[in-house]
Amino acid sequence: MGDKYLGLSELNLEGQFLGFGGDESGKPKYLHLGIPSGNLQIKLPKELRRSLGLSLVPGEQVRVCGVSQLNIYTGEVKLKAHHVSPIDTCPNSDLPSLPPAKIMVCQKSGCIKRGGKGLLSELEKTLCDRGLLDKVQIEQTDCQKRCSSAPNCVLMLGKKKYKKIHPEAIASLLESYLNTDHPCQEE
Known part of the structure; x- marks a missing residue:
């Protein structure tokens, strides 16, 4: 939109x-x-x-x-x-399933110097604590061309992108996204 x-x-x-x-x-x-x-x-x-x-x-x-x-x-x-x-x-x-969730974390030198490794490990720990690590693809990327806002991480849920987002917020968005795929499990 x-x-x-x-x-x-x-x-x-x-x-x-x-x-x-x-x-x-x-x-x-x-x-x-x-x-x-x-x-x-x-x-x-x-x-x-x-x-x-x-x-x-x-x-x-x-x-x-x-x-x-x-x-x-x-x-x-x-x-x-x-x-x-x-x-x-x-x-x-027959209904289409939700596209897989994906998290892209920049691992180039600028992002690593500004906390990229720590962001990646905190993200993995948070997702593991909530039981979401196996439900999302984490990709270590090259430069995302947003060096001024390093460290960079992008969450993709279907066609929607979330940038500059904290690992706890990523986990919450991911839980919400995955729960809509199976409404019968809520009951």
Whole structure:
């Protein structure tokens, strides 16, 4: 959605599926969700559109996980889903799984001199303490071209990148990201 959007929060909504909204071509682009306080329009990523169009029935209760984002110029809030599933059922195996999480830590001399080795070991320790080390790929990279903000570390969750983030925050974001993949385990 570009740099004009600021991430507000993660979404975990339950409500009644009202139908799809589309663009001028008639293809489903949005999911309409009825919740007690009103109706919401939530953008669907392309990989979810086909599978949901075949599996959801209007009136069905669903859980939607995603993010809310604020347009910093207009003040408009947009909602975007990354997982939709019927309530009381496990996700259909036909639905695409979440892309793997990846952490890239710069290990060039500038970052190492400014704490890159310590950042990497603290990150590994924090993830190990929370049981997340085997659920994420940690990659030691060459220069990330951001030497003025060394040591550099980038967390990639799907298509979203997080920069200048502390290991505890990385672990929390990673836990939240991985838990949305299996909503049946929350119960």
